[in-house]
Amino acid sequence: MKTIKSFFMLLLLVALTGGAYYYFHDTAAPELSLTPSAGAIQKNSVLQLSLSDEGSGLAAVEVKILQNGHQFVVLEKSYPLDTPSATEQLPLNNLLLEDGPLTVQISVRDRAIYHFGKGNVQESALNLTRDSRPPIISILSTAHNLNQGGAGLIAYSVSEPVTKSGIQIGDYFFPGYQQSNGNYLCLFAFPYNVDSSKVPRLIAVDQAQNQGMGGFYYHLNRRNFRSDRIGISERFLNSKMPQFQHLFPEAKTPLEIFLKVNRELRPRNRARLVDIGLNTTEQFAWSKSFLRQPNAANRAMFGDHRTYEYKGKKIDNQTHLGIDLASTARAPVPATNTGEVVFAEFMGIYGQCIIIDHGLGLQTLYAHLSRMDVQIGDLIERGQSIGTTGATGLAGGDHLHFGVIISGIPVNPVEWWDKNWVKNNITSKLELAD
Numbered sequence: 167m168k169t170i171k172s173f174f175m176l177l178l179l180v181a182l183t184g185g186a187y188y189y190f191h192d193t194a195a196p197e198l199s200l201t202p203s204a205g206a207i208q209k210n211s212v213l214q215l216s217l218s219d220e221g222s223g224l225a226a227v228e229v230k231i232l233q234n235g236h237q238f239v240v241l242e243k244s245y246p247l248d249t250p251s252a253t254e255q256l257p258l259n260n261l262l263l264e265d266g267p268l269t270v271q272i273s274v275r276d277r278a279i280y281h282f283g284k285g286n287v288q289e290s291a292l293n294l295t296r297d298s299r300p301p302i303i304s305i306l307s308t309a310h311n312l313n314q315g316g317a318g319l320i321a322y323s324v325s326e327p328v329t330k331s332g333i334q335i336g337d338y339f340f341p342g343y344q345q346s347n348g349n350y351l352c353l354f355a356f357p358y359n360v361d362s363s364k365v366p367r368l369i370a371v372d373q374a375q376n377q378g379m380g381g382f383y384y385h386l387n388r389r390n391f392r393s394d395r396i397g398i399s400e401r402f403l404n405s406k407m408p409q410f411q412h413l414f415p416e417a418k419t420p421l422e423i424f425l426k427v428n429r430e431l432r433p434r435n436r437a438r439l440v441d442i443g444l445n446t447t448e449q450f451a452w453s454k455s456f457l458r459q460p461n462a463a464n465r466a467m468f469g470d471h472r473t474y475e476y477k478g479k480k481i482d483n484q485t486h487l488g489i490d491l492a493s494t495a496r497a498p499v500p501a502t503n504t505g506e507v508v509f510a511e512f513m514g515i516y517g518q519c520i521i522i523d524h525g526l527g528l529q530t531l532y533a534h535l536s537r538m539d540v541q542i543g544d545l546i547e548r549g550q551s552i553g554t555t556g557a558t559g560l561a562g563g564d565h566l567h568f569g570v571i572i573s574g575i576p577v578n579p580v581e582w583w584d585k586n587w588v589k590n591n592i593t594s595k596l597e598l599a600d
């Protein structure tokens with residue numbers, strides 16, 4: 167009898183211990199996360215809800231949206247046994263929501279027997295704002311005269327805060343920058359290589375990702391760029407290619423290195439200009455005219471279509487995207503205008519190269535230098551000597567390659583040396599944003 171009693175006592179103890187273990191086994195509430203969890207959403211946004219419960223698994227979830235006293239049940243769902251995690255898509259387009267604030271109320275329960283069998287519950291209320299309307303763009307500037315390969319400036323305002331605005335031409339995007347009075351200025355290029363039939367569009371994207379689009383009046387002057395033949399000599403290859411050998415160790419001859427420099431390094435260097443172009447100030451840093459290097463002859467112009475020949479055979483084609491200025495060897499190089507140095511080091515085809523930022527994405531580039539006298543972050547005065555000319559990088563002889571770049575895209579520098587062009591197309595439009 168005593169043995170039987172002891173046996174039942176033991177059994178009871180085991181049951182209690184096991185029960186306690188099971189009861190306290192999962193005391194943690196499920197985890198939940200909603201994307202987006204704050205900010206603005208569109209009419210057709212789909213919210214994403216991620217749920218997980220490591221302990222006993224998910225049991226059920228309920229999602230409601232509350233707005234202006236109305237309540238919409240978006241999701242009510244039970245999960246089968248052993249569901250450690252789940253992801254739910256919550257489309258909003260079928261709900262009778264209005265633009266403005268709303269609250270997403272989420273309640274998720276796990277399978278634990280804790281809380282006398284009700285399980286652990288996680289609740290969350292998140293505030294979002296519905297915005298179904300794209301920003302409206304108003305153009306403030308007029309008379310946009312553009313040259314193919316040249317620049318333009320447009321002033322505009324937008325009807326609501328935006329995360330991105332600017333001009334799109336083909337695959338190219340030129341960001342606009344907000345001014346102290348709330349209006350925007352966008353300095354842009356009609357890139358030399360974009361077909362003249364492409365129409366530039368002003369776009370603005372709000373926090374809910376609604377995109378507004380605006381057209382504007384402009385006149386485009388088509389340009390015919392020059393053609394040029396450049397003979398590549400053995401002497402040039404033997405003196406210039408060793409500096410690039412380490413970048414292309416697989417290239418066996420100086421000619422192979424030259425072709426890789428032209429076809430692979432050149433586009434890489436140009437892509438780098440786009441990154442550097444984003445490092446700009448939101449206002450112009452200059453007010454006076456743009457200087458040209460004194461006593462220097464133009465050796466090659468912007469847009470020159472170059473055919474490279476080796477031993478009488480065509481080996482490659484490229485477009486020259488700056489102006490080559492030659493005077494005496496190791497001539498001083500003046501900064502064309504006031505600005506801040508944003509780049510000063512060796513960059514592939516450009517050799518030792520300085521880039522000065524003048525604001526709104528406008529930058530000037532000075533390449534093939536034999537010496538650089540400035541560093542990143544230096545504030546430069548108009549006319550200040552920043553280094554000396556040379557033949558570093560892909561240069562046959564001592565000269566300055568001068569480039570004007572807008573948000574990473576090279577434009578024709580000749581426009582910027584022309585005071586009337588600058589007045590009519592750039593500075594006269596600045597006032598419109600005031």
Ligand SMILES: [Zn+2]
Pocket residue numbers: 466486488489490566567568
């Ligand atoms: Zn050049």
